[in-house]
Amino acid sequence: MHEMSIALSIIDAVIARAEQENSQKVNEVELEVGSVSGVLPESLKFCFSAAAKNTIVEGADLTIHEKEPLCRCDACGNHFQATDFIAKCVTCGSLKTTIISGRELLIKSITLD
Numbered sequence: 236m237h238e239m240s241i242a243l244s245i246i247d248a249v250i251a252r253a254e255q256e257n258s259q260k261v262n263e264v265e266l267e268v269g270s271v272s273g274v275l276p277e278s279l280k281f282c283f284s285a286a287a288k289n290t291i292v293e294g295a296d297l298t299i300h301e302k303e304p305l306c307r308c309d310a311c312g313n314h315f316q317a318t319d320f321i322a323k324c325v326t327c328g329s330l331k332t333t334i335i336s337g338r339e340l341l342i343k344s345i346t347l348d
């Protein structure tokens with residue numbers, strides 16, 4: 236499962252950070268997920284709590300902020316926020332557009348005890 240491997244790498248990163256800070260408990264993890272990253276937030280939450288079992292991340296709240304993708308129009312150079320998988324330029328109507336962000340998954344903040 237795609238989300239499970241993502242959840243495991245997030246937890247690894249969170250544990251590494253907590254160890255640096257000599258913390259024994261993680262209270263909250265905030266993520267920023269691009270809405271075209273292919274990650275389903277509900278599925279990721281489920282995998283996160285399963286993968287956190289028996290680690291210092293167990294019981295931590297996971298907050299996911301979904302981010303609309305940013306596109307660039309290849310025809311007129313306009314930058315705009317896409318609200319759908321079909322990114323149509325809002326200025327000239329061209330469908331020749333490139334997604335320049337929105338596929339990423341970032342750990343925004345980690346709250347330690």
Ligand SMILES: [Zn+2]
Pocket residue numbers: 308309310311312313324325326327328329
């Ligand atoms: Zn355009």
